[in-house]
Amino acid sequence: MVNLDLEPLSLPGLELKRPIIIAGPCSAETEEQVLETARQVAAQGVKLFRAGIWKPRTRPGAFEGVGSIGLPWLKRVKEETGLFVGTEVATGHHVYEALKHGIDILWIGARTSANPFAVQEVADALQGVNIPVLVKNPVNPDLELWIGAIERVNRAGVKKIAAIHRGFSSIDKSEYRNHPQWQIPIELRRRVPNLPIITDPSHITGKRELLFDVMQEAMDLNFDGLIIESHMCPEKAWSDASQQCTPVQLKEMLDKLVIRHHNIGDTPRVTLDQLRKKIDSLDVKLLELMKERMAVSEAIGKYKYENNITILQTRRYDEVMKDRIEKAAKYNLDNEFVEKMFEIIHEESIHRQSIVMNKDLGQK
Incomplete structure (x- = not known):
């Protein structure tokens, strides 16, 4: 059992209850694209908006995000729609820039969580800050590395923490972009029972037509939420077009979800599923x-x-x-x-x- 000093996830005026839904485009591309997608996401009842400002890519030459110039766009999203906004950070500079522009939620990506030095840099920049910070699993299936990244953030004084399960790289052929390997987040839940787990079906599947099954699986396993890539025009997205859905498609899937509850007291337990x-x-x-x-x-x-x-x-x-x-x-x-x-x-x-x-x- 891993002991962390955690608080329930919350934002000013908003308690984040299961199922937590975070949605928005993979990347902030233009101010118009960000604002229009945000309006459509808000119209579906979603309260938390995501958009990648800095995008770590596998190979050079791919679109690596617009950078800090996109942060004022997210600020406008907050002002015009009332949505809370979040983005990925990979360096101390990213953290400073995001906080300066009033970003509400930060997450550490899979490539960053695999590097303890990078995580520590982000954690050091978060000293004295207690906004929600989400930690994605490392690219490779290494539970100890994932827990270590979470511990580093917690030791920096951040208490509103959740894990993001986004699947794992594998040399084996699979229908998924990243194999979910459900047993790993299940073991994380057993080791850290009070840590919220949010599943990322977009990066697990890599295909919008497979999103719903993974979404439902996460809910059946009693995980706490979903972070889903949603774009106003997915086929024209500058990155990861095939795994993004429109806000209307997102709402249709959310409406189909079966959210099962069970009375297990205050302490999460391992379910039969x-x-x-x-x-x-x-x-x-x-x-x-x-x-x-x-x-x-x-x-x-x-x-x-x-x-x-x-x-x-x-x-x-x-x-x-x-x-x-x-x-x-x-x-x-x-x-x-x-x-x-x-x-x-x-x-x-x-x-x-x-x-x-x-x-x-x-x-x-």
Whole structure:
């Protein structure tokens, strides 16, 4: 359990209750685009407006945001629509500029949260400030790094903190831009039960047609809110066009959301859905490990074939079974269960080796 000195999320005159909805364009592009999108977002009943002023991009040459000249645009949004406004910060200079222009909410992006030095610079600039600060998960699935970034901000005196779950990079092919890996924010909830978690379906999916399912999943897991990229004309957006929706489309999805509540007292607890999601994730890891193990079995089969060695090595099998059962006891696993499991694994390993060793026979 991680102990943080936290306060409930709030803004002047507005208590942020579940589900917290933050919406606005990926990037502030022009003053007209920002103001018109803000008007449309406000018309849908959303109270919190987001827009990227500084945009860390993967490669040089991409649009990296308009910079500080866009901050007065957000100030106009506040004055003309009454919306609270937020933007991403990655350096101490960003923090100073944003605060100077009255930005209400700041968030630390995934690339920044992966760098403790960068997070510390932002945290140092936040000394004496207690506006809501949201911390996105690092690009890679590293829970300790995520918690460490949150702790750095909290130690700077910021008490209104939330985590943003925006998914994780993966070399595996997926329908998502960033794999949600739900078990990681679920474990964060277990480790820091009083920390609000806001899901970012835009960066998880990378596609507007997939947004709703991730939004609903986050609500089913009892997470606290959603931060969604919404643009008045997504197809003309200067960045991340495919993952942005119009404010009207956003409202349609929000109206469809089923918000489930359960009486669990004052302390958040792990729900059945959260535990099942963790089981699903662990099962995938088991399958990945089994795939890796069978690849090694096939390599062993190739070695035996090239060296004219028989498949079954009884002595080795007996040693493996004895060792695994002894180790299982340390993990409080039943001997009979472990023995049956490794019998099945061994049977499949023999099968794989047999295919390798007899491949030439099948060609004759």
